[in-house]
Amino acid sequence: MNAKIAVDKPGSFLLLNGDEAVARGAVEAGVNVAASYPGTPSTEILETIADAAKNFGIYAEWSINEIVALEVAAGASMAGVRAIVSMKHVGLNVAADAAMTLAYTGVIGGLVIAVCDDPAMHSSQNEQDTRYFAVHSNIPLLDAGNPQEALEMTREAFKISERLQLPVIVRLTTRVAHGKARVAINEIVKSSRKAEFDKNASRWVMVPSNAIKQHRVLKGRVQEATELANSSKFNVIEDNGKEIGIVGSGIGYYYARSVLDTSQFSWLNLGFVYPFPMEVFKRFASKVKKIIVIEELRPYIENNIKCLYPEILGKDKLGLDEIGEFTPDAIKDAFVDLELCEKSETQEDLDLPSRPPVLCPGCPHRAFYYALNTVNQFVVCDPQKCTGCVVCEYACSAEKEKVFNPIKSRIRAIRLDAFSNLAMTCRVCEEAPCVAACPKDALSRSTETGVITVNEEQCNGCGWCINACEYGAITLHPNSRKAILCDTCNGEPVCVQWCPESALSFKGRSTDKIVTGDIGCYTLGFLPPVNTVQTCLCMGAGISQAAGMIHAGVKDKVFAVIGDSTFFHAGMPGLLNIAYNKSNVCVIILDNNTVAMTGHQPTPGSGKNALGEQTKIIQLEDVARSLGIEKVEVVDPFDVEGTRKVIREVLAYRGPSVIISRRPCPLLIKRGPTREILKECNSCGVCVEEFGCPAISISPERAEIDPTLCYGCGVCEEICPFEVIRSKE
Amino acid sequence: MKLDIVFSGIGGQGIVVASDIFCEAALIDGWDVAKAEIHGMAQRGGSIVAHVRVGEKVQAPLIERGKAHIILGFEMLETARVLPMLNDDGSVIMNIKYIPPSTSLVGSAKSLNHEKLLGMIRDRVHTLYEIDGIDIANRLGNTLVVNTILLGALSALPENPVKQEAFEKAIALRLKGKYVNLNLKAFQIGRKQVNLS
Numbered sequence: 001m002n003a004k005i006a007v008d009k010p011g012s013f014l015l016l017n018g019d020e021a022v023a024r025g026a027v028e029a030g031v032n033v034a035a036s037y038p039g040t041p042s043t044e045i046l047e048t049i050a051d052a053a054k055n056f057g058i059y060a061e062w063s064i065n066e067i068v069a070l071e072v073a074a075g076a077s078m079a080g081v082r083a084i085v086s087m088k089h090v091g092l093n094v095a096a097d098a099a100m101t102l103a104y105t106g107v108i109g110g111l112v113i114a115v116c117d118d119p120a121m122h123s124s125q126n127e128q129d130t131r132y133f134a135v136h137s138n139i140p141l142l143d144a145g146n147p148q149e150a151l152e153m154t155r156e157a158f159k160i161s162e163r164l165q166l167p168v169i170v171r172l173t174t175r176v177a178h179g180k181a182r183v184a185i186n187e188i189v190k191s192s193r194k195a196e197f198d199k200n201a202s203r204w205v206m207v208p209s210n211a212i213k214q215h216r217v218l219k220g221r222v223q224e225a226t227e228l229a230n231s232s233k234f235n236v237i238e239d240n241g242k243e244i245g246i247v248g249s250g251i252g253y254y255y256a257r258s259v260l261d262t263s264q265f266s267w268l269n270l271g272f273v274y275p276f277p278m279e280v281f282k283r284f285a286s287k288v289k290k291i292i293v294i295e296e297l298r299p300y301i302e303n304n305i306k307c308l309y310p311e312i313l314g315k316d317k318l319g320l321d322e323i324g325e326f327t328p329d330a331i332k333d334a335f336v337d338l339e340l341c342e343k344s345e346t347q348e349d350l351d352l353p354s355r356p357p358v359l360c361p362g363c364p365h366r367a368f369y370y371a372l373n374t375v376n377q378f379v380v381c382d383p384q385k386c387t388g389c390v391v392c393e394y395a396c397s398a399e400k401e402k403v404f405n406p407i408k409s410r411i412r413a414i415r416l417d418a419f420s421n422l423a424m425t426c427r428v429c430e431e432a433p434c435v436a437a438c439p440k441d442a443l444s445r446s447t448e449t450g451v452i453t454v455n456e457e458q459c460n461g462c463g464w465c466i467n468a469c470e471y472g473a474i475t476l477h478p479n480s481r482k483a484i485l486c487d488t489c490n491g492e493p494v495c496v497q498w499c500p501e502s503a504l505s506f507k508g509r510s511t512d513k514i515v516t517g518d519i520g521c522y523t524l525g526f527l528p529p530v531n532t533v534q535t536c537l538c539m540g541a542g543i544s545q546a547a548g549m550i551h552a553g554v555k556d557k558v559f560a561v562i563g564d565s566t567f568f569h570a571g572m573p574g575l576l577n578i579a580y581n582k583s584n585v586c587v588i589i590l591d592n593n594t595v596a597m598t599g600h601q602p603t604p605g606s607g608k609n610a611l612g613e614q615t616k617i618i619q620l621e622d623v624a625r626s627l628g629i630e631k632v633e634v635v636d637p638f639d640v641e642g643t644r645k646v647i648r649e650v651l652a653y654r655g656p657s658v659i660i661s662r663r664p665c666p667l668l669i670k671r672g673p674t675r676e677i678l679k680e681c682n683s684c685g686v687c688v689e690e691f692g693c694p695a696i697s698i699s700p701e702r703a704e705i706d707p708t709l710c711y712g713c714g715v716c717e718e719i720c721p722f723e724v725i726r727s728k729e
Numbered sequence: 730m731k732l733d734i735v736f737s738g739i740g741g742q743g744i745v746v747a748s749d750i751f752c753e754a755a756l757i758d759g760w761d762v763a764k765a766e767i768h769g770m771a772q773r774g775g776s777i778v779a780h781v782r783v784g785e786k787v788q789a790p791l792i793e794r795g796k797a798h799i800i801l802g803f804e805m806l807e808t809a810r811v812l813p814m815l816n817d818d819g820s821v822i823m824n825i826k827y828i829p830p831s832t833s834l835v836g837s838a839k840s841l842n843h844e845k846l847l848g849m850i851r852d853r854v855h856t857l858y859e860i861d862g863i864d865i866a867n868r869l870g871n872t873l874v875v876n877t878i879l880l881g882a883l884s885a886l887p888e889n890p891v892k893q894e895a896f897e898k899a900i901a902l903r904l905k906g907k908y909v910n911l912n913l914k915a916f917q918i919g920r921k922q923v924n925l926s
Contacts, residue, residue, distance in 0.1 A: 015749070015756050122767050146763075146789070179790040180749070180764040182756055251789060258788035328793045346795040347813040350849060352806060353841060355739070355830035357775035527831075667773070694774050697829050706828070708863065708872055709741075709774075 003052035008188060016183045018176040019086075021147035022114045023048035024183070025154025026084045027056055029110070030191035033076035034060040035069035037569060038598035039088030040123040041177040042116035046086050047601070050610040056190065062601055062610040065539070065569040066091035070098045070113065077111040077167075078204065079195040082158050086114040089128050090538065094570070096133075099167070101206050103138045104214040106165040106221065109193065110158030113139070113169045116177045119296045119325035123174075123597075125519065125536060127323070129297040130171045134274035138218055140225045141169040141274040142234060143249045147181045149271060153234060155186065160228060164221050169274075173296060175251045175325065226275040234271025235280045237287075242266045244340070245288030247281070249273055249301060252294045252326045259332040260341055276304040285309060292318065292338075296326050313338070357524055361695040362671070362711025364637045364663030365522040365590050369532040370691050370719065371643035372515070372559070372588075375651070376430075376450030378508040379411065379486065379493050381423040382684065385503035388413050388421030392495035392504060396486075399494040407478050410486040411495050414472070423495070423504060426452060426473040426486040430512045434485075437468035443483070447556075448648035449491070454483045502682055505721040509690055514555055516542035518571070520563035521597045522590050529692040533561060540570025547574070547583040557584050557651060564591040564620060565603040572627060578656040579628030586650050586657045587629075589620055592665040600668060624658040631657035638663060640718050672712025673729040677703050681724045687716045730760075730890055731784040733792040734883070737811040738803025739828060741773040743876030746903065747801070748779040750880060751891070754899035755783045758891045765790035774831075776807055783890065801883050803862075803876065804828050805846045812853055821854045822882045822923070824862040824875060858882060860922045866915065874915035881919020893920075 005024040007014060016024060022045045026034065034053075036046035050060040059076075063069035066087040073083035087095060092115050099113070115133075118124040134141035142157055144150040150172055157168040202210050229235065240263055246256055247268040257267070268284040270277065281304075285291060291312040293302045299322060302314035315322060318334040335341040359366045390413045393406035401408040411425040428450030435443045435452060442458035443465055445451070461481040466474045474485045486493075488506070496504045517523050517533035518541065525533040535545055546560040562571045567589050578585045595601040602608040604618040624632045631653050635643045643661070650657050681702035688698040693716055695709035705716070707728075717725040736748045748764055755762040766779040780792045797815050802808025802823035815821065827843045851857060860882055862875035877900070883889060884896050900916060901909050 013756060015752050015762065174767070175765055175790065178766055180752055180762075180766075181787070181790065182761050182763075254789035255791065259793060328789065328791050332793065344793075344795060347853075349813055350809050350853075352810055353830050353832045355774075355776045355806065356832065357740075358773075358831050360741075360773035692831070694831055709828075 003048075003055055005048055006052045006055045007185065010185060010187045013182045013184055015180055016147050016151070017044065017178055017180045018144060018147045018150040018172045019044035019116070019178070020048045021151040021183050022086070022154045022170060022172070023052070024185060025151040026112065026158075027052055027058070028151075028186050028188050029155045029158040030082060030189040030193075031058060031084050031158070032081035032109070032191050032193060033073060033083040034058060034085070035063045035072040035083070036086040037063055037066045037069055037091060038595045038601045039091050039116075040598050041118060041174045042086050042088045042091070042114065042172075043598040043601065044177075045084075045114050046610065047599075049084070053611055056188070060610050064604060066095040067098050070095040070102070073111055074098065074102055074107070076195070077107040077109040079109070079197045081109040081193045081195050082111075082191065083109060084112045084114060084154070087116075088124065089115055089117045089130050090124060090126065091115075092130060092133055094539065096137075099139065100137050101211070102167055104206060104211055104218055105204055106214070106217070107161060107167055108165070108198070110161035111167040112154060112157045112161060113167055114154065114172070115169055116172045116174065117297070118174045120174070125538065127297060129300065130169065131273055131300045132298060134169055138222050139167050139169050139274075140164065140229070140272070141171055142271055143171045143273045144176050144271070145250045145254050145269070146176060147179065147183045149234070150176060151183055151185070153271060156234070164225050164228070166218075166221050166225065173250055173325070222275055226277075229272040229275050229277040230279040232272035232277065235277050236269045236271070237280070237284050238267040239287050240264075240266045243289040244292065245284055245290070246292045246294060247284065247301060248294035250296055252296050252331065255326055255328045255331045256294045259328045260335060270301060273300065276301075278304070281305055282308075294320070294326075294331065298322050356527060358527065358692075358694045359521065359524050359530070360666060360711070361693055361709050362666035362713040363521070364592060364661065364666070364713075365525060366530065366692060367640060367663075367713070367715045368588070368590060368637040368643060368661040369525045369530050370715070371637065371640045372513070372647060373509040373530070373532055373690070374507065375644045375647045376428045376508070376510060377491070377506050378428045378450075378488065379423075379425045379496060380505050380508050382503045382505075383416055383420040383422045385501045385682075386413065386421040386423055387501055387503075388415055389500065391498050391500055392423050395494045395498035399489060410484055412472065412475070424472050427471055427508065428452065430510060433468040433470070434465035434474060437464045439464060447651045449488070451487050452485060453487065454485070456480070456482050459483055502722060505684060505686075507686055507690070507721055513559055514546070514549060515559040515561060516546045516549075518542040518560075518562040518566050520566050522561055522563055525561070529689050539566055540574055543571055543574030543585065543587055544577060546585040547578050547581065550583050550585055551581075557586060559586050559588060561588045561590060564589055564593065564605050565595040567620065568604050568618070572623065575624065575629065575658070576627045583656055584654060586659060589624075589658060589660045591620055591660050591662045594665050594668060596665045596667070600665065620660050624660070629656055629658050631655065632660070633658070634660045634662055636663060637661045638713060638715055638718075640715065666711045666713065672714060673727040674707045674710045674712050675705055675714060675717055675725050676707075676728050677705055678724040678726065680722070682722060684721060686719060686721055687725070691716060691719055732782070732799070732888060732890060733797045734781045734799045734801060735792060735797045735811050735814045736779040736781065736801045736803070737807045738777055738824075739807060740775050740777050742777070742803040743873065744777045744779055744803055747876040747880045748781050750896070750899045750903050751781055751883070753902055754895040755891045757898050758895040760891065761785060761787045763787040763790035776810065778811060798888050799883065799886060801879055803879065805843070805850065806830065806841070809846055809850055812850070815854070818855055820856040820858070820886060820888065821850070822858045822860060822879060822886070823850065824879060825859050826863055858923055860919075865918055865922075869911065869915055869918070871911060874912055877912040877915040878919035878922070881916035882923045884916070885920040885923035
């Protein structure tokens with residue numbers, strides 16, 4: 001037995017986190033089928049079961065999303081075998097449609113829904129409290145406060161589920177799911193169940209006439225569940241004969257025990273919390289004079305008891321709010337305020353810069369974002385280096401007019417102040433004020449390159465565009481009296497080549513496109529200096545948010561970025577919708593061939609399943625075309641200019657389109673040759689301030705690459721305007 | 730006996746593995762143990778903190794502020810960040826390496842540098858072991874064993890109740906094939922760093 005949890009020594013200890021403990025509990029209960037979609041902090045449940053699946057004849061799968069996973073588990077349970085489905089709290093929203101009615105039909109084989117909440121949102125978009133989903137759906141819920149409880153509750157939940165014929169939720173929070181502890185293991189019961197489906201239409205076909213009967217059945221089961229909760233071994237009273245009683249659930253209860261002298265209080269640990277075990281609580285309340293409630297997130301216990309015991313000390317009175325997670329310190333402070341424990345002196349935090357999460361070095365998402373941000377480039381001048389020599393003006397006039405005459409130049413050197421000069425030229429503004437100002441419609445902007453051209457037939461030399469441009473980039477030709485401005489020399493500006501001080505560079509980036517985002521590593525593209533992603537709502541939302549903006553008329557074209565796994569999870573309906581409704585959205589699928597953020601689980605595109613077996617590779621481009629998208633392009637984001645070219649093409653295309661940016665996650669492949677920066681580097685900042693690679697740092701003199709952090713992707717070498725980055729090999 | 734340790738550094742430095750090995754060793758040695766760690770938004774490059782608690786009975790994995798006995802710092806800025814966790818006479822083992830954060834282009838980080846950070850930490854810590862983990866690891870021929878070198882140093886502190894053999898077993902349990910011997914060597918060299926100073 002290689003798998004970590006596949007140890008057959010009852011009574012021995014394993015070091016397990018809460019997720020692994022749930023997996024062990026399920027294996028001990030003889031689970032037959034397990035399904036899940038990865039989501040922090042729940043991912044390791046299915047991972048651990050899959051790891052041990054072959055040892056115990058379990059079928060385990062990564063489903064494409066949580067509702068599919070729950071439906072798979074429901075099917076298995078209807079066929080009489082035990083099933084577990086695991087997900088993060090927001091995954092339960094995705095699975096909610098199935099869960100709500102599954103409570104009506106009920107189950108046959110024990111069905112456990114393991115749900116991990118994320119108080120403080122270490123890796124989530126909200127901090128909903130699953131205990132209230134239990135209330136909403138009438139599904140019984142056990143709340144685990146440490147890995148040992150997670151194991152025992154999961155094991156027991158299968159029995160409860162079969163007894164009540166209802167699914168049962170086992171709830172963990174991040175600190176339980178990702179906290180490791182010594183866990184005592186029990187005997188493994190090997191399953192000998194044979195799958196059989198009992199065709200019983202009145203139970204399984206939820207048309208109104210059947211559903212209304214099943215709703216009544218459900219209410220009866222909730223009644224029975226209440227009795228189970230009131231006699232559950234997970235609701236534990238520790239009566240120390242003290243005046244003050246502390247009631248809690250989850251990890252908050254254990255924080256309180258770790259910061260207080262436990263012998264000075266009586267304790268009630270609530271583990272079976274829905275249906276609420278009121279009889280247990282009443283018994284506890286009769287033994288104490290004062291009650292303090294410790295629970296993270298919503299005041300669930302508090303609301304259940306407040307009508308009978310209005311004088312309890314809950315969230316408000318303790319100063320423990322329902323936002324964020326508890327810490328031992330916060331709980332201690334609350335008890336210090338009540339004069340129930342002594343304050344300890346602590347030091348202040350040092351004033352230090354934060355270290356926000358970043359896209360990893362070598363990440364292909366960063367390279368794509370860079371291409372998108374710099375799709376329209378223009379000539380930029382560094383005022384610290386510009387000497388005002390006007391060589392650029394000579395170079396420009398020579399190139400465009402075949403004369404050395406600065407008056408005919410499209411670039412203009414100006415003195416900013418006593419110490420600096422600046423050469424100004426067209427910035428290819430997306431909402432170009434010059435184009436808008438022209439009374440003759442003589443100016444137009446290329447959707448591809450952003451270059452603004454003047455139709456000389458229509459231009460009457462009125463000069464309104466000159467006044468409109470805040471960069472002073474437009475002038476009138478001295479002979480023709482028509483407006484002239486930079487055309488970037490087809491992407492190879494002559495002025496840049498001639499500047500003797502290397503003050504000019506052809507770069508420039510704009511973040512004035514609208515780019516909706518989604519959920520995955522690539523969400524981090526909202527952070528500076530990348531600043532590309534502008535929304536993150538829920539799995540799959542970006543595509544449809546972009547469509548909504550388009551139909552509201554906000555812009556001509558909106559981009560939506562989504563990862564490969566997220567696309568399979570929730571992006572396909574949105575893509576079909578933009579094809580059907582002709583929305584001018586460009587969907588960018590960032591395909592790194594894995595679910596990277598949760599720890600590299602396989603995707604339908606990776607050719608591997610949860611058990612590590614080969615399976616059919618589902619090609620994203622086939623899916624996109626089959627959903628009605630005619631314009632589908634595949635790019636290699638490490639070929640930055642090639643990627644820009646495709647983006648320009650798509651900018652000019654009318655209608656829904658897809659760009660698949662394909663490169664594997666660098667953490668899964670061998671590192672490339674480390675890059676180094678030559679001493680000729682002039683510290684222009686493109687690699688740090690615009691590209692944003694965390695392996696590169698910059699000083700006023702030069703940039704430097706940390707070889708221990710560099711993954712050797714080589715994109716910095718490609719984008720360095722001065723060609724001073726090279727491979728070490 | 731109670732021992733509370735804070736592991737602090739940056740994603741990718743091997744903090745999860747090192748703290749796992751410590752817990753596994755404590756378990757082998759017969760202690761109760763609990764650990765909290767955060768798998769944050771980024772796979773690499775963000776702050777990572779793990780709390781490890783060892784004792785006869787451990788209630789919950791998070792350590793109270795000002796109560797940690799030891800800080801094992803993998804990077805200087807991240808070590809400085811968790812200093813308020815340390816009790817008054819606690820010890821710090823720190824890898825002498827400053828990796829500037831992405832925010833270092835703006836604000837207070839701009840003026841921060843290696844010397845300044847080191848000064849700040851020396852001022853606040855009573856017992857500080859400074860270890861050039863990267864240099865030692867390079868001499869061992871693999872930069873990826875810095876975490877095991879630091880773990881070795883941690884194991885040599887007088888506060889640590891977990892026996893050396895337990896660590897060796899835990900390393901063999903947690904790591905794969907050819908890396909076991911390399912890491913056992915790194916562990917031994919790490920132990921010497923504390924014994925020397």
